[in-house]
Amino acid sequence: MKAIAVDDEPMALEVVRSHASKVPFLELKAEFTNAFQALEYLQKENIDLIFLDIKMPDISGIEFFNSLRKKPLLIFTTAYTEHAVTSFEMDAIDYLLKPFSLARFLQACNKAYELYNFRNTTETNDHLYIKTGYEQVKVMYDEILFMEATGNYITFVLADKKILARSTFAEAIHWLPPQKFVRVHRSYVVAAGKINKVERHQVTIGPHKVPVSEAYQQQLQMMLR
16 A cells, blocks of 8 residues: 655654554655645655645645545544544544554554555445345445435435445445545535536435535536546
8 A cells, every 4th residue: 555644744754654664564655744745746646545744834734635636545644633523524544643653553554454455346346235234235336326424324325215324424435436426515425427417505416406515516526527
């Protein structure tokens, strides 16, 4: 799994470098104290994972990540707690508070590696299995119109039925191939190819109106280009 680290503090990058060298499935390809140099690098190279600081000069880590059209897996590394909710709304794998131990770093990397392997599998598959109650239901990706989160439950809305699964939204969003689905709201992911109409604050998919929040409008427009 190829990664980069972006942090304006050289000492913080040194910690990530040291920890990463001990993780056998992780290759830290580059480190940046300048976020714009990292952006330039990402335009040329394919990276699977970013370790990203939040508070940096000129551009925040949140703004940096939202500007990316192709989004790698994300682990925030920060000294501040107040952005934790935002980070999970951005589907970050983890939120590491400085100073973090090797054990905590490895825990985050393991989570990222599991999702990395799952994503690579979904690229060659056309379906997933959804656990609902005591059953595993096979669902084709092309059948899914959108996914809605309510507490610790996820509803997969298909053209002819709905399937309820017990899962957090942060987990479930990684079940879907990112090249086909886009997040439009803190509680909704839609199939981009199923959208019939786009309005300022909602999209229409068949008979359904799905809300679009301002935070995800740019991401939606980039997906539809």
